[in-house]
Amino acid sequence: MKKTLNKVAYATIGMILGASAALAEPESKDPIKLTINEWTGQVLTTHIAGELLDKMGYNVEYVTAGYFPQMTALQDNTVTAALEIWTTNIADAYEKAIGSGNVKDIGSLGLQPIETWFYPAFVEELCPGLPDWEALKSCPQTFATAETIPQGRLVDYPADWGTSNRDRLTGLELPFTSIPAGSEGALVAEIKTAFARKTPLLVMFFSPHWLFSTYDMRPVKLPPYTEGCNEDPKVGVNPNATFDCDFVRGDVRKVAWAGMEEKWPNAYALLEALEISNEQQIELINMVDQKGQSIDEAVAYWLKNNESSWSSWLDAAQQ
Template sequence: MTRKSFALLAGPALALGLGAAEAAELGAVDEPIKLAINEWTGQHVSTHIGGQMLEAAGYKVEYVTAGYMNMYQAMADGEIHAALEVWTSNVSELFGELEAEGKVVDISGLGLDAKEGFAYPAHVEELCPGLPAWEALAACAPMFATAETLPMGRLVDYPADWGTPGADRIAGLGLPYKAVPAGSEGALIAELRASSEKKSPLLILFWQPHWAMSAYDVRFVELPVGEPACYEDPAWGPNPDATFDCDFIPTRIFKAGWAGFAEKWPAAYEILESYQLSTADQQPLMGAVDVDGRSVEEVVAEWMAANEAKWKPVVDAAVN
């Protein structure tokens, strides 16, 4: 799901994943390929890079605003053709059902190095000295309380339409906290900024890659290691009566698409299948948007112009 004074480090090149594949047919170039735009900046960056690669190959691209948790039926119906940054940690169950029915497909992994979990700005360790161990959160709960959560502590959860992963883990671990959904990615950033400026307590659900991880020196709580059994078997983990008493299972970020995509636009599908993006490439672009206030379109176009060697071979391999 967008995961900041930070160092804009020059990252490694986009992993191209090139092989000896033959050029594919372009297909229906007169019809636009519709790419989903979800609720976070990193996804916008990933999608516009992929979209501009398709345009360079001669395709028309439309960007369609779509709710992350409910876009898959539209994808199955061919109303949206691809989503280029889907996180396995909170993908809708509907995706799995539609994939099993052969209506949507997992195109391939995107390549980003991802992590999600309970997090806090570094100064919070001085307020709750037992951190990063998760057991410290119980004793520190009053410190994290707000007027709307008293007597429990507050966990700022993901926006409601991203699912309830924070609330699930609070319940599973039996922690005396109330999960309060943020209104948006921007609201999550506002919480981190305010906490860092005021040196106030904050427990938040957050993720990387995200420019805020560096800007606010965000650190993750050490939860019990996430395993599939934790989600299915209450006997697994520290709480014998509940599931989700663990961290996130390591996340894979992938590209998903309408099942008819490859047949309708063969070369476009090959481009998206080969498209890989590194965390080091993505995060500076996210910062340029969220910190510097530039548009996604401008930032991505500038990056594409300066980095043809990183993406053009993928396009050329598919269409030439």
Template sequence: MSKHLKTSAMVLALAASSTMAYAVESTDPIKLTLHDWSGQLINTKIMGSILQEAGYNVEYVQADYIAQFAGLKSGDLHLAMEIWETTGREALDDATGSGNVVNVGETGLQAIEEWWYPMYMKERCPGLPNWEALRDCAEEFSTAETAPNGRYVGGPVTWGGFDDERVEALDMGFEVVHAGTDAALFAELESAYQRQDPIVLWVYVPHWATAKYEGEFVEFPAYSPECYSDPSVGVNPDMAYDCGKPRGPIWKAAWAGMQEKWPGAYDIVADYKLSNEEMSAMVGTADLDGVEIDTVVADWMTANKDRWSAWIAE
């Protein structure tokens, strides 16, 4: 056997022994939560696939975005791959404050979740993206069901976001209509865009929508934690949530016992990073091109083997 082949064999043997070392910590399944939007499903299944490559037993559990924290606190669930600074930070801080959940760090994804309108609506409401202009021309966004109030299409109720509270606090003159699913939300956008119908809705990044459709996010008063917690802070001295949504990282959260029970897996989770660009592209492949989530994940695993292999080896 040549020196090169011997070296390659040794590297493979070391990699295998490393994988086995991870695997023997516990054969109990690591339970990862699944939600109801494509990016989260992709993110979670990539992480699950990497853990499986490292020898771990993985189980996926469908869970509500906010209610999942009860399972993470109790140890019935072990890992949540997408806690958005925009909508989940309060729940995350509450959970980590209990001592039963840990923040495993950033995913590398940077989140925006806010009211968004297609650019053709700016012609009908020239003061946009200013929120006061939106309030003053709310009727331009009305439908037969909501007139004279405007219609705002929010995300599924389980996503949180305080849109109903924001409308009341800022006296927006809008009726909040929550989409039942992520798919329904963007079907509303597609339908309105094709007909140039009035619409303002919840759009988030990373996602393909801001690349496919020309539009802008509404500019609300700047977010602060106090705006959410103290009614005296903000433009309305009597009500909280009189500001925009926070922006920032998308976090990974884990049951506090994960690091002790599966230390190798915990380290892999901590090292794991994706970018907004690659996530938006994958979501577009799934949602626009109709490629199955599992196929999107498998393609990423094949294209990024060196990358995730390094996370396993560390």
């Protein structure tokens, strides 16, 4: 179902988008189905795209989809496009989808992602030697819970986000247990609680995220990533294991059903052009997750402040 905007945001977006030149008729009135995943940044990016497509006259639907299942759904246009695929945590689902010939990569979203293990700054007093990863070998008890003792706890990504941390903990021979969080909200709650109670925490997390403007979260300095360390035991610090290195610094990609370009060429061109920076997304996420504003209000704010960018995308998409 097409999302219904609240009245204030609808009026604001209408005034912003209504100021642009008349746009061409859409090639098809069939719905363009954009996937909605479970983290705020992805929802914001997708709704920005949806509002621009709506302005172009397209019928847009937002479809809640699992991060991994959406890669299969894209192959037959069950969903049409997914706009925030982190290449570092999609495992081989991205490559399989592209390799099928039914899904096309339509470019980088523009975000510069960082994914690794983080801890609150105050934990350095409780586990001397941090941020060096080897310090974790001598203080697992600092991070232990009733669920993991005598091992430490690593609060991991939700299972359906994809994670290599069990392999990485084994590869680095660290006495920790990976415990998946249930959602992004659960990860955030863990971090907030750690700072409020001054309790130790080791957590898999990512940037851009509003948390880094509020909390002093520091990355563990893992052994540098070297090509092959995830596949070849001879590469990395442990000659008997793989994943004995840092995470690959990947990219955030946009993907679409391969038939989209032919069926909706102007819409396809718009999604190709769509970009958002870390700073822009962090600001919008903060508006929603901390200031209590709605997705619609944050999208209206972005549209108002970035008209020169998106108006050029609309113009180029219809040439």
